[in-house]
Amino acid sequence: MAMSGLLSPTTPLTVTLSPSKPLLRLHSPFLFSLNHHHSILTKHTNKIKPRRPLTTTQSKGTDDSVDAPDRLISAVCYFYPFFDGIQYGKYVITQFTAIQTLIQPLIPAIRVFKSFPFNGFLVFLTLYFGVVRNSNFSRYVRFNTMQVIVLDVLLIFPDLLERSFNPKDGLGLDVLMSMDSTVFLFLLVCLVYGSASCVLGQVPRLPIVAEAAERQVP
Numbered sequence: 001m002a003m004s005g006l007l008s009p010t011t012p013l014t015v016t017l018s019p020s021k022p023l024l025r026l027h028s029p030f031l032f033s034l035n036h037h038h039s040i041l042t043k044h045t046n047k048i049k050p051r052r053p054l055t056t057t058q059s060k061g062t063d064d065s066v067d068a069p070d071r072l073i074s075a076v077c078y079f080y081p082f083f084d085g086i087q088y089g090k091y092v093i094t095q096f097t098a099i100q101t102l103i104q105p106l107i108p109a110i111r112v113f114k115s116f117p118f119n120g121f122l123v124f125l126t127l128y129f130g131v132v133r134n135s136n137f138s139r140y141v142r143f144n145t146m147q148v149i150v151l152d153v154l155l156i157f158p159d160l161l162e163r164s165f166n167p168k169d170g171l172g173l174d175v176l177m178s179m180d181s182t183v184f185l186f187l188l189v190c191l192v193y194g195s196a197s198c199v200l201g202q203v204p205r206l207p208i209v210a211e212a213a214e215r216q217v218p
Contacts, residue, residue, distance in 0.1 A: 066201040074144035078194035081152040082187045083113040084120045089184035091177045146213035158183050
């Protein structure tokens with residue numbers, strides 16, 4: 001009767017929960033093993049320190065990745081268009097003694113370069129086929145050499161203008177003097193900037209010619 005009364009649907013089932021005692025306590029071996037492994041995993045996880053992200057710092061000054069011979073070869077190459085276009089400074093050099101003082105140490109090398117009419121063309125072929133197209137040189141050297149070649153090729157345009165329009169006086173002469181002086185100063189700035197950057201191991205990017213040189217160097 002007691003059992004039938006307990007199972008009777010009319011008899012309500014009441015459960016009293018004590019706040020100090022848990023409703024159910026399991027002493028299963030599986031649960032004990034799971035809790036044990038969880039505690040071990042938690043201890044090992046706490047011991048593992050997060051790794052710091054790998055960062056590389058690059059100095060803003062010299063680039064140590066460029067070898068000294070590559071710097072020297074690249075720096076010397078920037079003298080080529082300056083020597084080839086030295087005639088455009090005939091007006092500026094005579095007017096400013098500071099530029100005369102700057103150019104004075106280079107006069108012997110300029111005379112050797114200008115002693116033979118085809119020296120410029122021979123240097124052009126040597127730089128293009130011997131350096132730019134030579135995979136034995138680093139890309140740093142080949143890029144700077146290609147910049148020098150493109151800069152020298154651009155000297156064809158002021159040379160054509162000077163040969164086509166050669167005024168002797170008046171406004172035409174003033175325009176010619178301004179054009180020649182501008183070309184010379186541009187070559188001088190390219191020489192100083194390009195050579196100094198190469199000595200420091202940096203990559204000089206000359207205006208007008210840098211993009212063209214980039215496309216020619218694989």
